[in-house]
Amino acid sequence: MMRWLRRLSQVLFLGLFLLLFLQARYPYEPLLPVDFFLRASPLVALGTALSSRALPSLMIWPALLILLLTVIFGRVFCGWICPLGTTIDISDRLFLRARRQKKRDSLRFRSWKFAILVAVAATAFFSLQILWFFDPIALLTRTLTGFVYPAFVYLVSSLFDAGLEIDWMAESIYTLYDSAQQNLLPLQQPAFYGSMAIALFFFAILFLGSVSRRFWCRNLCPLGALLGIFAKYRFLRRTVSSECTACAVCQRRCRMNAIEDDFTLNNAVECIQCGECETVCKPQAISYRFGRGPQLNQIDLSRRRFLQAGVFGLVGVAAVKSTAQNRNAIGGVIRPPGSLPEAEYLDRCVRCLECVRICASTGGCLQPAGWQSGWEGLLSPLSIPRMGYCEYNCNLCGQACPTGAIKKMPLPEKQHTKIGTAYFDRSRCIPWYSHENCLVCEEHCPLPEKAIRFDEKTVTTADGQVRLVKFPAVIEELCIGCGICENRCPVVGKPGIFVTAAHADRRS
Amino acid sequence: MQRINRRDFIKTGLTAAAGALLLPGAIAADSRPDLVVVSNGEPAELVRQAVEALGGIGRFVRPGQTVLIKPNIGWDRVPEQAANTNPDAVAQMVRMCVEAGAKTVRVLDRTCNQARRCYQRSGIEEAAKKAGAQVRHIIESRFQEIDIPAGELVKSWPVYRDVLESEVIINMPIAKHHSISGVTLGFKNFLGVLGSDRGALHRDFATKIVDINSALRPTLTIVDGYRVLLRNGPTGGNLQDVAVKKTVVAGTEPVAVDARAAGLLEVDWRDVDYLRIAEQRGLGKCLLEPARVKTIQLG
Numbered sequence: 001m002m003r004w005l006r007r008l009s010q011v012l013f014l015g016l017f018l019l020l021f022l023q024a025r026y027p028y029e030p031l032l033p034v035d036f037f038l039r040a041s042p043l044v045a046l047g048t049a050l051s052s053r054a055l056p057s058l059m060i061w062p063a064l065l066i067l068l069l070t071v072i073f074g075r076v077f078c079g080w081i082c083p084l085g086t087t088i089d090i091s092d093r094l095f096l097r098a099r100r101q102k103k104r105d106s107l108r109f110r111s112w113k114f115a116i117l118v119a120v121a122a123t124a125f126f127s128l129q130i131l132w133f134f135d136p137i138a139l140l141t142r143t144l145t146g147f148v149y150p151a152f153v154y155l156v157s158s159l160f161d162a163g164l165e166i167d168w169m170a171e172s173i174y175t176l177y178d179s180a181q182q183n184l185l186p187l188q189q190p191a192f193y194g195s196m197a198i199a200l201f202f203f204a205i206l207f208l209g210s211v212s213r214r215f216w217c218r219n220l221c222p223l224g225a226l227l228g229i230f231a232k233y234r235f236l237r238r239t240v241s242s243e244c245t246a247c248a249v250c251q252r253r254c255r256m257n258a259i260e261d262d263f264t265l266n267n268a269v270e271c272i273q274c275g276e277c278e279t280v281c282k283p284q285a286i287s288y289r290f291g292r293g294p295q296l297n298q299i300d301l302s303r304r305r306f307l308q309a310g311v312f313g314l315v316g317v318a319a320v321k322s323t324a325q326n327r328n329a330i331g332g333v334i335r336p337p338g339s340l341p342e343a344e345y346l347d348r349c350v351r352c353l354e355c356v357r358i359c360a361s362t363g364g365c366l367q368p369a370g371w372q373s374g375w376e377g378l379l380s381p382l383s384i385p386r387m388g389y390c391e392y393n394c395n396l397c398g399q400a401c402p403t404g405a406i407k408k409m410p411l412p413e414k415q416h417t418k419i420g421t422a423y424f425d426r427s428r429c430i431p432w433y434s435h436e437n438c439l440v441c442e443e444h445c446p447l448p449e450k451a452i453r454f455d456e457k458t459v460t461t462a463d464g465q466v467r468l469v470k471f472p473a474v475i476e477e478l479c480i481g482c483g484i485c486e487n488r489c490p491v492v493g494k495p496g497i498f499v500t501a502a503h504a505d506r507r508s
Numbered sequence: 509m510q511r512i513n514r515r516d517f518i519k520t521g522l523t524a525a526a527g528a529l530l531l532p533g534a535i536a537a538d539s540r541p542d543l544v545v546v547s548n549g550e551p552a553e554l555v556r557q558a559v560e561a562l563g564g565i566g567r568f569v570r571p572g573q574t575v576l577i578k579p580n581i582g583w584d585r586v587p588e589q590a591a592n593t594n595p596d597a598v599a600q601m602v603r604m605c606v607e608a609g610a611k612t613v614r615v616l617d618r619t620c621n622q623a624r625r626c627y628q629r630s631g632i633e634e635a636a637k638k639a640g641a642q643v644r645h646i647i648e649s650r651f652q653e654i655d656i657p658a659g660e661l662v663k664s665w666p667v668y669r670d671v672l673e674s675e676v677i678i679n680m681p682i683a684k685h686h687s688i689s690g691v692t693l694g695f696k697n698f699l700g701v702l703g704s705d706r707g708a709l710h711r712d713f714a715t716k717i718v719d720i721n722s723a724l725r726p727t728l729t730i731v732d733g734y735r736v737l738l739r740n741g742p743t744g745g746n747l748q749d750v751a752v753k754k755t756v757v758a759g760t761e762p763v764a765v766d767a768r769a770a771g772l773l774e775v776d777w778r779d780v781d782y783l784r785i786a787e788q789r790g791l792g793k794c795l796l797e798p799a800r801v802k803t804i805q806l807g
Contacts (some may be wrong), residue, residue, distance in 0.1 A: 026622070026624060026625060027624070027628065146749070160647075161647075161649045164647070164649060164650060173640075174644070174647070174650075177647065178644055178645060181645055187623050187624055188620070210668075264631070288666065317563050344631070361622075362622045362625060363622060364622070391584060391621065391622060391625065392745075393584050393625065393629070394625075404770055430711060436689075436709070436711045436712070437688060437711065437712075437713065438707075438710045438711060439687050439688050439710060440707040440710050442687050443687065443688070443710075443742060443743070444620060444743065446584075446743055446745065447745070448740060448744065448745030448746035448749075449740060449746060454687065470687065470688075474731075486621075488707055488709075489707070490705060490707030490708045490710060
């Protein structure tokens with residue numbers, strides 16, 4: 001009974017998660033705010049609050065709700081809600097061989113998740129935010145954006161494209177394609193830097209399931225560790241009646257390896273309330289009940305491990321913060337409109353790539369960073385105008401950001417927020433280089449009064465022709481750095497006009 | 509677009525010749541204008557009157573034909589900003605084609621800003637769908653390279669298949685200022701059915717758009733001059749740059765239509781390079797004889 005309820009809940013929440021992911025796009029008409037799940041992660045709330053030294057805003061009420069649920073019902077988030085947990089359950093079941101376990105799995109890695117939690121907190125306290133690497137919701141959202149969805153779109157559109165080649169069905173395929181594009185598919189194939197790394201990390205997590213089921217949840221997930229601490233004195237407890245025959249089936253089938261060797265006790269910190277033990281118990285000796293019965297609540301973190309994690313975190317902070325920064329890059333990294341000042345931005349950004357996802361459905365300038373902004377800025381969203389442009393009439397990245405790293409701004413304010421400034425490279429720009437008219441940049445410039453203007457001059461070319469040529473120039477005060485000029489510049493390779501982060505408005 | 513083979517050409521020619529011999533009256537009856545200018549009405553009414561004056565929709569669309577309407581949906585702008593063709597004008601054109609018995613009426617454009625934004629915010633997607641059109645987004649794999657035998661600089665270019673496969677093409681630009689060509693009208697609007705990197709066409713722009721238009725000829729061109737963008741085109745955005753002219757210029761001669769519509773932008777057609785080149789290269793006359801032009805003032 002409990003198993004089926006749980007499975008239903010898992011499927012529904014995974015479905016909701018995927019639905020909200022699909023709804024993070026233009027036109028923005030979501031069922032719930034698309035960052036709902038991210039705001040439901042207490043780790044995201046706590047970690048960003050620590051690193052940015054700011055009390056999280058009321059926007060994190062879903063996280064508070066999850067904490068409250070955990071105090072009462074134990075780690076139901078992990079067992080019943082977490083979309084990564086569900087994904088791992090499905091993958092464990094589908095792809096990894098079912099083993100008849102003779103003995104209990106080892107407990108040796110169990111302490112790691114607490115160590116990771118300590119390291120996350122320690123680094124956050126010194127303003128280096130690494131929770132993004134581990135938080136399951138941020139991780140899964142990032143994987144969907146960066147890898148799963150682009151791969152899915154590629155496969156499905158390839159099928160459609162193949163269908164369009166077949167004459168007699170082309171018409172109906174086109175109609176079908178068009179309607180798929182209304183909700184499921186984007187108009188352009190999304191493609192992101194770093195997608196291979198994101199995919200590898202994700203598959204590594206799934207593959208760890210071959211060591212033991214829910215390996216990630218048991219041993220590595222710091223959100224699980226945090227919730228475990230809150231679950232210590234849960235009210236909904238596992239109770240075992242005297243019918244128990246000590247057959248050990250429950251212990252072997254427990255995906256969290258939370259059941260002790262006497263089979264009556266289970267560890268409240270580890271148990272995710274999935275109810276599997278209740279279902280598999282032949283004599284029906286197991287039930288979950290509200291009460292104050294006996295239970296174990298052991299946080300498996302030795303003092304030594306705690307210290308190790310803390311020291312490791314601090315050394316990491318010192319190493320990252322004392323690395324030389326590329327001066328060109330500091331001025332050159334273009335952040336989304338409404339981004340906080342760089343240090344605060346990196347304190348808050350959890351690399352969920354929700355903004356990148358939503359941007360891909362409009363202008364498509366946002367990409368996860370590689371090494372452009374150093375170790376500290378890995379996978380943080382930045383604008384690469386050659387890949388896409390910041391749409392003048394769009395302010396969706398700020399709406400999708402769960403932590404306020406990108407401010408929510410009304411459209412008129414966003415339209416006046418400078419994210420950078422464009423510069424001509426006169427050695428490449430066509431009118432300057434070869435004295436021929438072009439003006440594609442001016443044509444596309446979305447500012448109502450045009451931030452690119454031109455000066456018409458008569459010139460004599462190298463081979464002696466006299467021509468009237470329109471020479472473009474940027475009006476620095478008007479340019480907001482949207483980058484559509486760089487994006488559409490017809491010069492092959494390095495463009496004749498490019499945007500840098502110069503004069504970007506990064507007020508907090 | 510209809511490709512005529514030699515046999516059809518001879519057949520049609522013979523039929524026409526026979527018709528001309530047998531029915532001298534038919535030629536006299538064909539005193540329908542080839543260019544009309546209708547002013548002082550609402551967008552849909554302007555379009556309706558223009559098509560009526562040209563001889564009615566039956567002159568262009570026969571029952572069972574496939575029609576493609578190419579408005580300008582290039583920009584993420586609302587109708588008041590006059591960067592895209594007026595949605596009511598497009599819807600009216602769709603309605604007439606449907607009433608004429610067209611098999612399909614398709615509306616599309618390869619946009620400059622993100623397509624979904626343009627289709628929605630221009631109002632064209634909704635209006636045209638309501639009027640009975642299939643409003644389609646461009647699929648990048650559906651371009652087909654065509655030869656441009658008369659092209660000077662552009663010898664071939666990928667064109668959207670739906671355009672090549674449609675029997676009737678209706679080009680519906682909006683009249684706007686444009687820094688390269690001075691104006692953007694029917695000739696420039698046709699770039700919206702091209703694939704590949706259109707930015708590359710901006711060098712020697714005038715010659716190149718004439719090249720393109722030498723290979724693609726619309727059945728009918730209707731220039732939306734209800735609101736025109738006088739400055740900071742083709743994107744606009746500032747309502748002070750928009751003038752309400754409540755006019756439509758329509759006709760079967762693309763060069764003459766553009767030449768006439770340039771006036772809406774307060775530009776003399778003689779100053780528009782591509783029109784001069786198009787006339788020189790025999791794509792059509794900028795000025796038609798007065799008998800072929802009709803001017804209508806409504807209300």
